Amino acid sequence: MAVQEARQYGEHATACAGCAHCGRTGHRRAVAAFLARRDELAAGHGVPAAVAHSPVAARQWVSDELAQSARAVTAHGREAGPARLDLIRRGTLRTVWGAVLALLLAQTLTAVEAGWTGARTAGLCTALALAALLSAAAHTHRARGGLLAPLTGEDNRLSTTRTVAASWLLLLSFSLLFLAVRLLPLRSPAGTGTGTGAAVTVPVTAPAATAFDLARAAGLLTALALVAAVTVTARLVVTAGIAAGRLQKVRADRPRAADLLCDDSGRACLADVQYLLVSGAVLALAAVGLAHDPDRLPGVPWSLVLLLGVSAAWHLAAKCAEGVRPTIHSVVRSREAGDLDAPIRTGDDIEIRGRGFVPPGAGAPVPLTRLVVRIGPVHAHVPLVPVPGGFANPTDTALTVPLPADVEPGRVEVSVVTAAGVETNRVTIDVVD
Numbered sequence: 001m002a003v004q005e006a007r008q009y010g011e012h013a014t015a016c017a018g019c020a021h022c023g024r025t026g027h028r029r030a031v032a033a034f035l036a037r038r039d040e041l042a043a044g045h046g047v048p049a050a051v052a053h054s055p056v057a058a059r060q061w062v063s064d065e066l067a068q069s070a071r072a073v074t075a076h077g078r079e080a081g082p083a084r085l086d087l088i089r090r091g092t093l094r095t096v097w098g099a100v101l102a103l104l105l106a107q108t109l110t111a112v113e114a115g116w117t118g119a120r121t122a123g124l125c126t127a128l129a130l131a132a133l134l135s136a137a138a139h140t141h142r143a144r145g146g147l148l149a150p151l152t153g154e155d156n157r158l159s160t161t162r163t164v165a166a167s168w169l170l171l172l173s174f175s176l177l178f179l180a181v182r183l184l185p186l187r188s189p190a191g192t193g194t195g196t197g198a199a200v201t202v203p204v205t206a207p208a209a210t211a212f213d214l215a216r217a218a219g220l221l222t223a224l225a226l227v228a229a230v231t232v233t234a235r236l237v238v239t240a241g242i243a244a245g246r247l248q249k250v251r252a253d254r255p256r257a258a259d260l261l262c263d264d265s266g267r268a269c270l271a272d273v274q275y276l277l278v279s280g281a282v283l284a285l286a287a288v289g290l291a292h293d294p295d296r297l298p299g300v301p302w303s304l305v306l307l308l309g310v311s312a313a314w315h316l317a318a319k320c321a322e323g324v325r326p327t328i329h330s331v332v333r334s335r336e337a338g339d340l341d342a343p344i345r346t347g348d349d350i351e352i353r354g355r356g357f358v359p360p361g362a363g364a365p366v367p368l369t370r371l372v373v374r375i376g377p378v379h380a381h382v383p384l385v386p387v388p389g390g391f392a393n394p395t396d397t398a399l400t401v402p403l404p405a406d407v408e409p410g411r412v413e414v415s416v417v418t419a420a421g422v423e424t425n426r427v428t429i430d431v432v433d
Contacts, residue, residue, distance in 0.1 A: 030076040034069045034365070041065065042386040056347075056402060063383035070365030077253050082143075084254060089138055089146030096134050096147070100127045119294040122181040126174055148255055155361075156252045158259035160272045161231040161315070164279045168224045171283060175220075175290055175297055179212070182294065212297060219300030220286060223308055227279065230312045237319045247323035248359035248420035250367055263322075264360035271318030278311035326356030326424045331414050334400050343432045346407055350429070351400050352416060358396040359420045367419035368394060374423070376412040378404045409433050 040046050041062045051057040107120045138146035145152065151166060153159045241247030250264070260276055263269045282304045289298035333342070334349035344350060352373065362368065371382045371394055380401050385393035393400050399416070413426040 027073070027076045027080045030073045034066075034073050037069055038066060038365075038386045039388055042388050059383050059385065062386065063381075066365060066384045066386060067369045070369065074253075074366050081254065085143070085145045088148055088255075089142050092145075092147040093135055093138055096131050100124075100131050103127050119182065122178055122294070125181050126178040129177060130170075130174060145255065152255050155249045155264070156255060157264070158255045158257065159231075160260050160276055161227070161234045163260055164276065165224075165227045165231045167279070167283055168227050171287060171290075171298075172220065172224055178290070178294070179297065216299045217297040219302055219305050220298055222305050223282065223286075223300050226305070226309055226312055230316060233316055234319050237316070241323050244325075245422045246325045248326070248356070248362075248418060248422050250359050250362040250420050252361060265363070266361075269318070271315050275311050275315040278308060282308050324356045326354065326359075326416060326418050326422055328352055328354040328414065328416060328424045328427045330354075331427050331429050344403065344429055345432055346403055346405055346409070349400050349402050350414070351398060352414065353398050354416070354424065355397055356424075357394055357399055357416055357418060359418055359422075362419040365391075370419040371399065372417040373399070373401045374413075374415045374417060375401075375404065375407050378406050379417075380404050403431065407431060 037046075047058050047062065051061045104124060107116075107124060111117075111120060134147060141147075141149035148158065151158055151162045153162070238247060238249075242249055252259075252264075258266070261268055261273050263272070282300065285304065286298045286300050289300075330353050332351050332353070333344045334351040335341070357371065358368070365384065368384060368391065369381070373380045373382060380403075382394045382399050382401050384391055385400075409431045411428050412431050413428050415426045416424045418424075
């Protein structure tokens with residue numbers, strides 16, 4: 001049995017629930033066992049002789065077997081979840097402190113000829129302070145992946161808009177802390193430069209009014225306000241789409257870096273890609289401006305702000321057009337080869353045609369098992385029909401389900417409830433004796 005194989009493969013992972021390596025290994029083996037079982041059943045092997053004589057019974061047994069195996073895979077993934085999140089947290093912290101080390105090495109190498117300056121000291125102190133703050137934030141949210149926690153949406157996927165806004169906020173925070181360190185006054189030793197022996201204050205850089213010149217920083221502040229507005233607006237658009245039933249969200253098993261460039265189904269999304277690339281390019285130019293002129297806030301040209309605005313508008317327009325409400329177009333009797341044309345009777349298979357039955361991200365076996373057809377007062381679960389490499393039933397545009405024996409003859413309403421909990425429109429069919 002696939003379930004027994006998955007449990008056997010995951011025994012060591014269960015014993016070492018806190019070990020990331022054991023958890024990932026157990027999950028991978030459970031997935032491999034499920035895929036092997038699915039392909040075996042798709043080829044017609046492994047079906048018990050007690051149900052093999054009845055196509056309907058065999059199909060239901062295969063569906064239940066795959067559903068149990070898929071739940072075992074999900075259980076292993078849930079067990080490996082905390083260890084995986086801890087691994088992500090430590091990975092992000094290594095990235096942060098690795099960036100600090102890279103900055104130190106770059107400053108050391110460039111200071112060989114130019115000499116060590118106050119700007120280099122201020123930059124290093126600022127990087128250390130920010131790294132310490134980020135480490136504290138990661139420890140606070142260690143149960144949710146550390147630094148990825150504020151970047152992860154309610155569907156457990158990394159948010160492109162939140163990541164872009166956090167990047168701009170990080171640049172602004174670094175710039176303000178950097179200038180604050182640069183503007184700290186140095187006090188000369190007593191008796192130096194005066195006849196009274198009193199300590200004098202020698203400013204290190206330009207006055208604060210010049211460092212925080214609003215006219216120069218207007219582009220930077222506008223860009224930050226723009227990406228923040230995009231983040232809030234995108235959230236409102238998604239919430240409104242979910243409330244209207246037009247947008248279906250299925251929770252992911254874990255956040256991935258590919259979420260920044262892909263939609264919920266894992267396909268590359270041009271709107272997300274361009275927004276991330278344009279925002280990253282403008283952000284990099286602003287960071288270069290700070291390195292070139294460390295005495296003032298970095299300036300962002302208005303042409304780049306306009307480019308960022310066009311990119312943000314494209315991203316929001318794609319968000320508004322995203323999603324489709326699940327809809328039934330028609331319900332017909334499913335006809336096998338050699339069958340005569342006839343009306344729908346109890347026990348027949350009905351084929352429901354429409355769109356939006358399988359939401360993006362719901363193509364995995366466990367979400368597919370949550371697909372339900374409401375036929376009058378009876379709730380019928382859609383059977384999984386495996387084929388090599390996937391499932392023939394259900395699909396996003398069509399699904400087949402047997403008409404339960406409890407359905408009374410007459411006019412009956414049919415609707416579909418998707419894995420996201422959204423119900424379609426109702427279509428009336430005639431069931432005869």
